[in-house]
Amino acid sequence: MKRKIIISPSMLACDFGKAAQQMQKTESAGSEYIHLDVMDGHFVPNISFGAPVIKSLRRYSSQVFDVHLMISHPLRYIDDFADAGADLITFHIESDSPVEETIEKIRSKGIKVCLSLKPATPAEAVFPYLDKLDMVLVMTVEPGFGGQKFMSEMTDKIKLIKEEIDKRSLDTDIQVDGGINEETIKLAAGAGANVFVAGSAVFKATDTAAIIAELKKNAGEAYLNVYTHRS
Numbered sequence: 018m019k020r021k022i023i024i025s026p027s028m029l030a031c032d033f034g035k036a037a038q039q040m041q042k043t044e045s046a047g048s049e050y051i052h053l054d055v056m057d058g059h060f061v062p063n064i065s066f067g068a069p070v071i072k073s074l075r076r077y078s079s080q081v082f083d084v085h086l087m088i089s090h091p092l093r094y095i096d097d098f099a100d101a102g103a104d105l106i107t108f109h110i111e112s113d114s115p116v117e118e119t120i121e122k123i124r125s126k127g128i129k130v131c132l133s134l135k136p137a138t139p140a141e142a143v144f145p146y147l148d149k150l151d152m153v154l155v156m157t158v159e160p161g162f163g164g165q166k167f168m169s170e171m172t173d174k175i176k177l178i179k180e181e182i183d184k185r186s187l188d189t190d191i192q193v194d195g196g197i198n199e200e201t202i203k204l205a206a207g208a209g210a211n212v213f214v215a216g217s218a219v220f221k222a223t224d225t226a227a228i229i230a231e232l233k234k235n236a237g238e239a240y241l242n243v244y245t246h247r248s
């Protein structure tokens with residue numbers, strides 16, 4: 018089944034001194050989501066920002082707030098991120114929180130739920146939860162830092178998850194995160210991803226509207242290429 022192509026610029030790559038303006042620039046440039054990477058220095062080696070920063074950004078944008086929790090105990094903080102204005106919360110299957118309970122907690126807040134897999138975690142790990150999710154995030158770098166190289170071997174994992182989603186006739190999105198640019202987006206979209214996080218590619222570009230348009234175009238073409246001959 019075909020899905021809408023969505024670009025989610027990652028604020029990790031922005032100039033935080035001008036965060037609100039930079040976020041608004043991506044919105045007027047045509048992106049639907051804004052990706053907010055929360056890191057605790059424990060689940061990943063880096064520390065970024067938490068709920069108070071997200072809450073203060075909230076009033077400057079009506080984009081979907083796509084909050085990616087790279088933290089060891091996501092369940093403990095769902096209330097905080099819900100209150101901060103998250104529209105979608107992603108947590109990691111490798112975290113220390115019980116998966117089902119965390120999914121239910123996020124759902125009880127009226128927030129969309131996404132489960133993420135680190136590169137070493139196999140596709141099948143997410144299958145037991147697939148029916149309960151709005152989105153699956155396939156990490157295409159080791160989480161923790163922006164500006165890393167896209168791991169092209171992750172395309173097999175994307176394909177396996179996409180096949181399972183289609184087999185069960187679900188309308189689950191597949192998001193990819195890490196090293197996405199004008200070229201790598203084609204590989205991810207070709208494999209079946211339709212939501213694309215892009216940090217460096219968007220914020221290091223001189224023309225924000227042009228890069229977002231190009232990412233969307235390349236993803237749309239690659240996605241169609243794979244799925245027209247299959248159906």
Ligand code: DX5
Pocket residue numbers: 027028029030052054085158159160161162163164165194195196197214215216217218
């Ligand atoms: C990495 C983060 C990403 C990161 C992506 O752990 O989850 O969202 O910001 O950055 P780029 O697009 O530069 O790889």
Ligand code: ZN
Pocket residue numbers: 027052053054085194214
């Ligand atoms: Zn992320």
